[in-house]
Amino acid sequence: xxxxxxxxxxxxxxxxxxxxxxxxxxxxxxxxxxxxxxxxxxxxxxxxxxxxxxxxxxxxxxxxxxxxxxxxxxxxxxxxxxxxxxxxxxxxxxxxxxxxxxxxxxxxxxxxxxxxxxxxxxxxxxxxxxxxxxxxxxxxxxxxxxxxxxxxxxxxxxxxxxxxxxxxxxxxxxxxxxxxxxxxxxxxxxxxxxxxxxxxxxxxxxxxxxxxxxxxxxxxxxxxxxxxxxxxxxxxxxxxxxxxxxxxxxxxxxxxxxxxxxxxxxxxxxxxxxxxxxxxxxxxxxxxxxxxxxxxxxxxxxxxxxxxxxxxxxxxxxxxxxxxxxxxx
Numbered sequence: 001x002x003x004x005x006x007x008x009x010x011x012x013x014x015x016x017x018x019x020x021x022x023x024x025x026x027x028x029x030x031x032x033x034x035x036x037x038x039x040x041x042x043x044x045x046x047x048x049x050x051x052x053x054x055x056x057x058x059x060x061x062x063x064x065x066x067x068x069x070x071x072x073x074x075x076x077x078x079x080x081x082x083x084x085x086x087x088x089x090x091x092x093x094x095x096x097x098x099x100x101x102x103x104x105x106x107x108x109x110x111x112x113x114x115x116x117x118x119x120x121x122x123x124x125x126x127x128x129x130x131x132x133x134x135x136x137x138x139x140x141x142x143x144x145x146x147x148x149x150x151x152x153x154x155x156x157x158x159x160x161x162x163x164x165x166x167x168x169x170x171x172x173x174x175x176x177x178x179x180x181x182x183x184x185x186x187x188x189x190x191x192x193x194x195x196x197x198x199x200x201x202x203x204x205x206x207x208x209x210x211x212x213x214x215x216x217x218x219x220x221x222x223x224x225x226x227x228x229x230x231x232x233x234x235x236x237x238x239x240x241x242x243x244x245x246x247x248x249x250x251x252x253x254x255x256x257x258x259x260x261x262x263x264x265x266x267x268x269x270x271x272x273x274x275x276x277x278x279x280x281x282x283x284x285x286x287x288x289x290x291x292x293x294x295x296x297x298x299x300x301x302x303x304x305x306x307x308x309x310x311x312x313x314x315x316x317x318x319x320x321x322x323x324x325x326x327x328x329x
Contacts, residue, residue, distance in 0.1 A: 001030055003084075005034075006055065013066065016089070020072060023091045029072070029088070029090075034083065034084055036058065036059045036085075038050075042059075044056075044062050045058075068260075073260055075088040075089070092262075094257045110178050112181055112184050131250070135159075135160065135163070141164050141165070145171045145213040145214055145215070146170055147213040150219065151175060151181075152176050152181045153181050154184075154197065157189065171194050171196075173198070176199065182197050185197045205235075213240055214241075215246050215248070218248075219303065223277075244310050250304070251306065253302055265278060294311065
């Protein structure tokens with residue numbers, strides 16, 4: 001078992017990567033490092049000395065990050081001696097992802113019997129904090145009509161119900177193409193007449209008498225394969241958002257494998273995450289919305305949240321790039 005003291009991180013990373021590659025799925029790799037609890041307010045790379053032996057300090061967060069980079073989960077550390085701990089990395093089955101599993105019907109890829117149904121994003125603090133921040137930014141309690149595209153079984157509405165005292169005064173409409181997910185959501189909200197869940201293709205919203213909403217939410221749906229993102233996005237803004245409406249879009253920057261939410265969306269033909277497509281879509285949305293007088297903010301990590309609210313219509317347009325002409329009397 002390796003005991004690391006002053007070895008640099010690049011050496012440790014390469015050594016452990018080779019060791020993980022040789023493991024079978026769910027096998028463990030153990031090694032010994034300085035106990036991160038031995039110091040506080042200490043940056044990674046700082047030298048700490050115990051009994052005349054030098055150690056490079058690294059936090060537990062650094063080791064968790066390393067585990068994820070190596071496609072492992074970090075298990076509970078165990079004591080080694082008075083100032084060192086044994087860390088345990090377990091190799092993930094990265095092929096165990098709902099995106100890779102075949103389904104009988106494409107509309108049930110996200111249904112109640114799918115691997116996706118086992119995912120609860122709201123129990124992941126990185127997702128939850130960003131989504132709550134977005135809801136606060138759009139002042140959810142003051143909204144009257146909310147549309148969610150890709151609602152699945154209604155988790156986004158359930159969270160709003162838990163945090164918003166005016167939930168019963170808001171009209172909620174959720175749309176998803178999975179019949180089983182919508183049926184589960186309808187049963188979930190059967191006592192709430194203000195919640196309507198519809199099984200429908202979001203590319204044919206014109207077939208529904210939806211009118212307009214003062215908040216639209218879509219998390220991880222508009223970027224789905226098979227959707228023409230830009231025309232669909234512009235149509236939603238033009239045809240289904242009120243003049244004072246707001247928008248929350250969640251762009252996945254992660255993948256779900258073997259019980260873990262792993263940072264970085266996996267692109268085909270790339271060995272690591274590749275952000276070009278998601279950045280391109282976010283930039284398009286931000287530019288389009290700013291041109292239509294929205295204030296746009298971005299937040300989040302594993303999910304990147306674009307939040308847009310209308311600027312005050314009475315505000316004057318800045319005189320950017322125009323010469324200021326002074327009149328003389």
